[in-house]
Amino acid sequence: MKNRKWIMSSGLAFEDKEDMEILHKYALEGWIFREYRWGFYILHKENPQNLIFSYDIKKLQKDEKEEYIDIFRSYGWEPIKSSEKNIHFFAGEDGIIPIHTDEQIEATQFKCGFYWGMAMFMLGVICMLCMLLLDIEIEDGMDHRIYNILGAIAGALIGGGGMSMLGCGLRLIKKRLVIQLNFIRSAILLGIGMGCVMLSFIVSMFFVTPKMAVYILRMCASMCIPVGIIGILWRYPYFRDKKE
Amino acid sequence: MPKNDSLESEQLTDATYYILLSLVQERHGYAIMQYVNDMTENKLNLGPATLYTLLKKLDEGGYITQTSSGDRKKTYILTDKGRELVEKELVRREKMVQHGRNVLKGDLGFCF
Numbered sequence: 246m247k248n249r250k251w252i253m254s255s256g257l258a259f260e261d262k263e264d265m266e267i268l269h270k271y272a273l274e275g276w277i278f279r280e281y282r283w284g285f286y287i288l289h290k291e292n293p294q295n296l297i298f299s300y301d302i303k304k305l306q307k308d309e310k311e312e313y314i315d316i317f318r319s320y321g322w323e324p325i326k327s328s329e330k331n332i333h334f335f336a337g338e339d340g341i342i343p344i345h346t347d348e349q350i351e352a353t354q355f356k357c358g359f360y361w362g363m364a365m366f367m368l369g370v371i372c373m374l375c376m377l378l379l380d381i382e383i384e385d386g387m388d389h390r391i392y393n394i395l396g397a398i399a400g401a402l403i404g405g406g407g408m409s410m411l412g413c414g415l416r417l418i419k420k421r422l423v424i425q426l427n428f429i430r431s432a433i434l435l436g437i438g439m440g441c442v443m444l445s446f447i448v449s450m451f452f453v454t455p456k457m458a459v460y461i462l463r464m465c466a467s468m469c470i471p472v473g474i475i476g477i478l479w480r481y482p483y484f485r486d487k488k489e
Numbered sequence: 490m491p492k493n494d495s496l497e498s499e500q501l502t503d504a505t506y507y508i509l510l511s512l513v514q515e516r517h518g519y520a521i522m523q524y525v526n527d528m529t530e531n532k533l534n535l536g537p538a539t540l541y542t543l544l545k546k547l548d549e550g551g552y553i554t555q556t557s558s559g560d561r562k563k564t565y566i567l568t569d570k571g572r573e574l575v576e577k578e579l580v581r582r583e584k585m586v587q588h589g590r591n592v593l594k595g596d597l598g599f600c601f
Contacts, residue, residue, distance in 0.1 A: 301537075301538040303538070303541075303542075309545075312518075312541075312563045313541055315518070315562065315563075316518040316519065316537045316540065316541050317537045317538075319518060319519035319537075320519065320522070320536075320537045322537060342522075342534050342535075342536055342537075343534075343536050344536045344537055344538045344539075345536050345538050345539055346504075346534050346535055346536035346539045347502070347504055347536075347539040349502075350538070350539050350542050350543070351538070351539075353542075354538075
């Protein structure tokens, strides 16, 4: 019988309240959130506890961390191990004072994510421009690969960076983008991505010299496929455990 | 978004105002929260993240300073600059109350 569960985070900029509520419900059933690693909440099977969870995104210097944790502890918020240096998770008994009591200050914690997202997005746009403007005579061999690679990187950066920027940016103005990426929508996205890939091969078969359309299609695929896979992985354990 | 750098040019939020008041006497984090909670009769709650952020901001601005007392618990106290700031804020809020009282009493006199 497994005693660990890995639940994928839906992205703190998007559905953090929902995630924390899910973690609370799991705790009531004996699955306690004990570690955050690489975007996953790792739950340990223990006795049921009425715990609530919360987080704070803050960059701390080495000598500030002790005071920071002390203050939280004195309220009853215990720190949870996290692989992200700047994302601090906490567990507390149901009913204690929330970690954030000021909306404006709570909003500012997404500033870092916004700038990172913007940097990735711009990098992706640069990659895409390189791909479109590098008008080299396309021959068989290396050149194909350059375009494929640039396209894949551009797609991932534009998609990932764009989503981060959008999500964090909205949180900074106290709004929220709720994606509600469920199992079916993820599967559809994955299907669209695979469709783009297949279409790109069909197009390349019809033309002796490959067209830019082929690489654009593959770029779109590299935006859709990861999101589709993430959506399916993310939702699968929860889908398996509960009736939606 | 308002610039948070200089507090002197802006009005203080309730949370900042009360934290400054609580630090007329040397206090540490949780004690600040309890003091503010008691004084406002449970109306103003300061969560740990909010409290920590504001304490750091006030410390960096020179309005409060850390005092080294006791073992681990870091305590803070108001500086002269901080006292000036809270006194200015007090005057501002007093004026607001006065305006309100005048208008609602029916006097349309101007306050100079």
